[in-house]
Amino acid sequence: MKNAAVFLGIDVGGTNLKAGLTDEEGRVLATRKRPLGTFQGAEHFAASLAALARETALAGGVAPETLPYIGIGIPGAVSEGTVRYTCNIPLENVPLERLIRQSLDVPVLLENDANCAAVGEWLYGAGRGRRDFAVITLGTGVGGGFILDGRLYSGGGMVGEVGHMVICQGGVPCTCGRRGCWEMYASATGLIRLTKETMAAHLDSLLHPLARMQGGVDGRTAFEAAQAGDEAALLLCRRYVEYLAAGLTNLANILQPEAIALGGGVSGAPDALLLNPLREILDRECYARHGGRLPRLVKAELGNDAGLLGAAQLGRAI
């Protein structure tokens, strides 16, 4: 008999596989982690996932075979139980569900990891009670997941490549082959590039001693210098916010979500420098101010746990 009260999710990250056994309220009953390690083929990868699921279930006192399903977040494109493509693991058109079930015969739900994070925030975090909701993650790139009409919108399995939305036609070349993609400006990587450009142009800026103290420029340098009143950093932050707002307003105009949650490292910046000016631009520029519904811009609440919690609850979201 299947156990209807516990759920198992696995988050496949760049360096680790993290599994969690949760209850319906998103409480974590047991977790296990193992390094991704050197890739030794699809069968071996599937067997690792099955073993990790088994170990985590048992740690929570649950017979692995009674799990309703195993939900897995993959950094790539998936569909119909198959990994179509991933960025950091050499999996292409691998029937992962079938391979896992050779070791542990439980249904497998595969989803893109950004989509899992959106499900997590929707059920337990910044999107609770929303019908149309987006999570935008500002990290190395810009990722996105959408809950539309009260369900995860999964599209072709790699939906939400919002980072590869051109906002500056003919602009900075992107790794994806286009020019002027949003993530070249709005990601932490983009912010770091902007920071370095500003430093090169303003040798007297506080950005320099700050970067030296921190051992280099990161996604916080600009905000910290701006908080200390550095003029060049203040202008830089404003410019970053304008780029970020451009893409957010685009998404708001295209999909009109009730709320958009910002996640990732950069979203931890002070409200006065990030969330407040972003909200000002959205309120002024969103088309929905004409009688429609202006989206509420909020911070994601679950941090790195969103993906795992969402993966565990995929059965409710799709």
Added chain:
Amino acid sequence: MKNAAVFLGIDVGGTNLKAGLTDEEGRVLATRKRPLGTFQGAEHFAASLAALARETALAGGVAPETLPYIGIGIPGAVSEGTVRYTCNIPLENVPLERLIRQSLDVPVLLENDANCAAVGEWLYGAGRGRRDFAVITLGTGVGGGFILDGRLYSGGGMVGEVGHMVICQGGVPCTCGRRGCWEMYASATGLIRLTKETMAAHLDSLLHPLARMQGGVDGRTAFEAAQAGDEAALLLCRRYVEYLAAGLTNLANILQPEAIALGGGVSGAPDALLLNPLREILDRECYARHGGRLPRLVKAELGNDAGLLGAAQLGRAI
């Protein structure tokens, strides 16, 4: 008793109200049209719609009270039976369903007109059998409607303002208050502006005699001159296609629809100059080429009837 086999749709256009009685296969059994006329208040407008519905139903031999619902496409934002805002009729927060039912007591389904057109194309036109499908209309502006997961995505009632997606940060000022909106480049209006700019720079171009013959520049001038081999017009068409492709690729990356249908006057341009080069760019630039699903770019099939047919079938789409 309600009649389950016939459906009534009304398309509220800029100059006319058009009503159609249809069957489930989208065959039109009766149509009626009346001029929008001078606006004489919300009650009068609602009574006109009710009278038009009544007249059309009777013309098709159907008792108006037996209609399952009246589906109405509105050029603006709607939600919960209320018109929130329209562009060309002074309706703001008008409870249109309630007002119509004072004259004809049948449920009323209101939807944005671009969304109705998407439903029409999905059921009877270029989107038949698709689960995720977008219609992009190139007219005075750029409009859009989305079928996602096999349902109309209606969002906050004014979803799909895809024309107000910035593709050129800081670019041409748009009527919406932003700069660089897609519709400033990709609409028929945008194409006409680009054509005039090209004419000013190329006094020997074939565009000049063509425009004189046609009594002015319109959305066909550039394509006709390009077909005749005019170099400046060929470059202009290529530039227009690049702008159009930028927004289409953005939408494909964000939502990964199976197919995108182009409608509106401009979509009638020769394939060699429009659809073929657009497809080349999408195939090259869509992120989904990495193991995902590349969207099929097609022409909308139903022309001006899409909105009416879709309005009549709103009950199946929402």
